[in-house]
Amino acid sequence: xxxxPGRRERKKAATRQKIADTALRLFLERGYDAVGIRDVAAEAxxxxxxxFSHFASKEALVFEQDDDFEQRLTQAVTDRAPDEPLIPALxxxxxxxxxxxxxxxxxxxWRMIDESPALREYEESMRLRHAxxxxxxxxxxxxxxxxxxxxxxxxxxxxxxxxxxREAPDPDAALDEIFRMxxxxxxxxxPSGNFTGTVGQ
Amino acid sequence: xxxxPGRRERKKAATRQKIADTALRLFLERGYDAVGIRDVAAEAxxxxxxxFSHFASKEALVFEQDDDFEQRLTQAVTDRAPDEPLIPALxxxxxxxxxxxxxxxxxxxWRMIDESPALREYEESMRLRHAxxxxxxxxxxxxxxxxxxxxxxxxxxxxxxxxxxREAPDPDAALDEIFRMxxxxxxxxxPSGNFTGTVGQ
DNA sequence: TCCAAAAAGCTAACGGTTAGTGTTACGGTC
DNA sequence: GACCGTAACACTAACCGTTAGCTTTTTGGA
Numbered sequence: 001x002x003x004x005p006g007r008r009e010r011k012k013a014a015t016r017q018k019i020a021d022t023a024l025r026l027f028l029e030r031g032y033d034a035v036g037i038r039d040v041a042a043e044a045x046x047x048x049x050x051x052f053s054h055f056a057s058k059e060a061l062v063f064e065q066d067d068d069f070e071q072r073l074t075q076a077v078t079d080r081a082p083d084e085p086l087i088p089a090l091x092x093x094x095x096x097x098x099x100x101x102x103x104x105x106x107x108x109x110w111r112m113i114d115e116s117p118a119l120r121e122y123e124e125s126m127r128l129r130h131a132x133x134x135x136x137x138x139x140x141x142x143x144x145x146x147x148x149x150x151x152x153x154x155x156x157x158x159x160x161x162x163x164x165x166r167e168a169p170d171p172d173a174a175l176d177e178i179f180r181m182x183x184x185x186x187x188x189x190x191p192s193g194n195f196t197g198t199v200g201q
Numbered sequence: 202x203x204x205x206p207g208r209r210e211r212k213k214a215a216t217r218q219k220i221a222d223t224a225l226r227l228f229l230e231r232g233y234d235a236v237g238i239r240d241v242a243a244e245a246x247x248x249x250x251x252x253f254s255h256f257a258s259k260e261a262l263v264f265e266q267d268d269d270f271e272q273r274l275t276q277a278v279t280d281r282a283p284d285e286p287l288i289p290a291l292x293x294x295x296x297x298x299x300x301x302x303x304x305x306x307x308x309x310x311w312r313m314i315d316e317s318p319a320l321r322e323y324e325e326s327m328r329l330r331h332a333x334x335x336x337x338x339x340x341x342x343x344x345x346x347x348x349x350x351x352x353x354x355x356x357x358x359x360x361x362x363x364x365x366x367r368e369a370p371d372p373d374a375a376l377d378e379i380f381r382m383x384x385x386x387x388x389x390x391x392p393s394g395n396f397t398g399t400v401g402q
Numbered sequence: 403t404c405c406a407a408a409a410a411g412c413t414a415a416c417g418g419t420t421a422g423t424g425t426t427a428c429g430g431t432c
Numbered sequence: 433g434a435c436c437g438t439a440a441c442a443c444t445a446a447c448c449g450t451t452a453g454c455t456t457t458t459t460g461g462a
Binding site: 120121122124125128147148149150152153154156157160161163164168173174177178180181182183184185186187188189 | 318321322323325326329348350351353354355357358361362364365369374375378379381382383384385386387388389390
């Protein structure tokens with residue numbers, strides 16, 4: 001990731017990428033359910049066990065950038081300007097992520113996800129993981145003196161915003177509406193009557 | 202359910218119950234992962250296919266009262282007193298459900314669930330289903346003129362409250378805190394500056 | 403009494419996943 | 433430059449949840 005990290009790691013990354021690319025291609029060509037793990041492994045020219053040493057499950061092949069997502073969220077909290085309030089920072093990040101998901105190129109993938117119960121379920125549990133990471137980041141911020149419950153609650157609400165906006169007919173408008181609600185929820189948790197911007201519009 | 206509904210349905214219900222009881226007993230005795238579907242079927246003295254005609258999956262054996270939960274939630278919306286505000290009604294119901302889950306007799310079951318990734322994942326997707334039912338019930342209430350987005354958002358928040366409170370060290374206190382946030386979020390969605398009770402404490 | 407249908411059963415398989423066991427290729431060390 | 437420990441990969445064979453296909457039993461009503 002940083003510099004040439006040795007041939008071994010480059011080869012490993014290449015293998016991983018080849019598997020992910022092959023899988024996504026086959027899934028989109030023939031449908032997620034119609035493609036077996038053995039098909040993916042054969043087409044990527046690796047053994048099934050190798051595939052599973054790179055990806056924990058069939059579903060994980062589709063959500064390859066899971067970790068990026070998680071990092072971006074926590075960094076939106078930890079790397080924000082020293083005086084920037086929490087919620088608008090999160091809002092910017094969520095908006096960017098939603099736009100990324102609803103971009104034209106991504107629609108076939110999300111259509112596939114929406115059609116597969118297994119993929120939907122996997123995504124849901126991914127979101128919960130992300131919410132927990134986010135909660136940890138919020139709780140760790142010394143500028144915000146929140147209870148554990150408040151941190152976890154806001155984290156869930158923010159992830160909900162992502163999930164709801166992604167599915168909404170007008171994602172931007174939905175995000176507006178939901179974040180107005182989140183602002184209000186956040187405001188009542190601040191011991192000192194902190195303002196965080198526009199609450200009631 | 203209503204009156205003696207015929208022998209056939211009674212027998213069917215009995216079979217279902219016997220399977221569920223057997224499964225839960227075995228799971229608690231030996232651990233969820235250590236018990237196979239074939240074990241449950243054999244112990245309940247039914248065929249594997251019969252088991253699957255009553256329960257859609259192994260995980261569903263554990264969440265037998267799924268439907269009750271869903272009904273209680275939607276009825277908390279539809280059956281509330283004509284002038285009772287939405288959020289307190291939901292709060293009462295959630296509190297009752299949380300207490301039910303955190304009662305002494307239920308702890309081994311929830312410990313088992315928390316320890317099994319498969320069960321956690323299943324519960325998460327169950328919650329999403331419940332949130333969607335709840336959203337529908339809220340959207341259908343003529344006394345509340347909400348947007349689709351606001352209904353779905355509040356529904357998610359309420360389900361989050363259940364999930365977070367259930368895991369909190371002090372569920373009642375957590376529920377207080379979270380519902381204060383939900384009240385605030387709800388308040389900003391009301392076109393007419395509706396009050397719904399105590400917002401800022 | 404008999405029939406249609408629901409419920410339950412049996413067998414055999416499919417597909418994701420893992421354990422067990424080697425084999426190869428690489429990176430650091432002498 | 434040879435050497436060794438280890439990480440990556442491969443192969444086989446199985447486990448386990450789940451389903452399809454088909455038969456048998458039970459039940460409610462004609």
